[in-house]
Amino acid sequence: MTLGIFNTLTRKKDELHPKDGKTFGMYCCGPTVYGPAHIGNFRTFCAQDVLRRTLELTGIKVMHVRNITDVDDKTIRESRKLGQTLTEFTRRWEDKFHKDCDALNLLKPQVEPRATEHIKEQLDMIIKLVEKGYAYATADGSVYFKIAADLDYGKLSGLEVKNLETQTVNSAGDANNADEYARENVSDFALWKGRKPEDGDNFWKSPWGEGRPGWHIECSAMAQKYLGDSFDLHGGGIDLCFPHHENEIAQSESATGVSPCVRYWFHSAHLMVEGEKMSKSLGNLYTLDDLTAKGYSPNQIRFTLISGHYRQQLNFTFKGLEDAKSAIAKLEKSTLQTLQNLGISEAEFKTFIAPKANFENSVFEAAFAAMCDDLNVPKALGEIFSAFAKSKETPLTKADLEALGGLLYALGLKLFEREEKTEIEIPAEVTELAQKRLEAKQAKDYALADTLRKQAADLGWIITDTKTGFEIKKA
């Protein structure tokens, strides 16, 4: 089965095929490393991860490139504030980003190029654009892309240049014509930024003097270097559709003359938090650490982030995280039951979680079909639960479990990941209460038994009955 994905460029569902018939080239806009990434960022990275995993499950080899933006206004400003070099500062957040990605079970891209290590490639492209008349330098040593020279500009986002030009106020309410440099047109965007005092030591030499690259050019230059002039897929958050991706197309196609530079455009919707737009000012901008500190596991967070369709705005709530925990537990329970029926160990089952599976005549065929239909994760999850419900009449086979393993690979969900057991010391006092309660119960003195259980509860411990005795758990 082939994977069909909604393509922003064609505005319809297109089947994904590698251009060269072998390896699918996929470029994703990575993080700007000036602080910890938030769950909104991770929603996008999770969606891209599910895309990659599903492609692999359909038998396609993927070359995944995701950049690190380690130079821009924010990284420069924050590093200088701390008196650190740009590299010192950005590496710290890059490392943090990678730790978070691992926790969320995001597959590592094969290549993770840094913007600062590809200045030459970016300059080469800018030079080419100037030579071809698509860009011009200004008096302050900056270089701008000339939108008027690109007749195709706007084809991805569907925005018309004339509307851009008449736009006087941007979404933040700021004047849009605040033209600090001598741009020919307010919509022209920076390819190279002339050095300013606030840049500190962060500058590179160019034919137009010292400065640093603009934001959009890094993705064009690095994607081209690692994937070629025309590659398969480019992904990012929906907000990047315009201007970032529109500008990338303008840069890449103008520089190379090759069109399309990208065949499929993959955009994921944003998330809301408790029904509100996520923003720093509302205090609802959560990082992974914020949530794990509250006791939510990364697996649970991942489940929540992918449980809504990627093109649908997701309302991220704490109730949703709780729901995810219960849903995962149910999935584990059903799976475990099947494993026991078939005499398969958890360890063996884990080897089934791999990008290979045969879904033909499997009860999980519908779930796989849902994944292949524009990554319909909510439907796929529904089909998985339905399959387990049906298994009461027709027990699942080993082949079914292998198919389930394939789906779990695509979703990137982990089962049977025991939370690392921190050995909790049960106070002797509590054990004694439990022992006394057991005796009281055996003597049918239930009033006393209940009192003792209550006492333990007051101390923060829960006593439950088992077949042979009792069990003590932390409340």
Add this chain to the structure above:
RNA sequence: GGCGUGGUAGCCAAGUGGUAAGGCAAGGCUCUGCAAAAGCUUUAUUCGUCGGUUCGAUUCCGACCCACGCCUCCA
């Protein structure tokens, strides 16, 4: 102003021109001294509002209401 998305049970969320997947929560039952856990089970005559097309619309069309996104560096 331009472009776009969405409104489905208490919450989350699929879906289809032929009468509403799934998850969570809640209720009932079994088990249990009672709980917990576990198992079984029930829960939308209805899909924002009003019209239209149709034998039939939640699904198509129109209008309206509401929410949200993008319109220069925010995933």
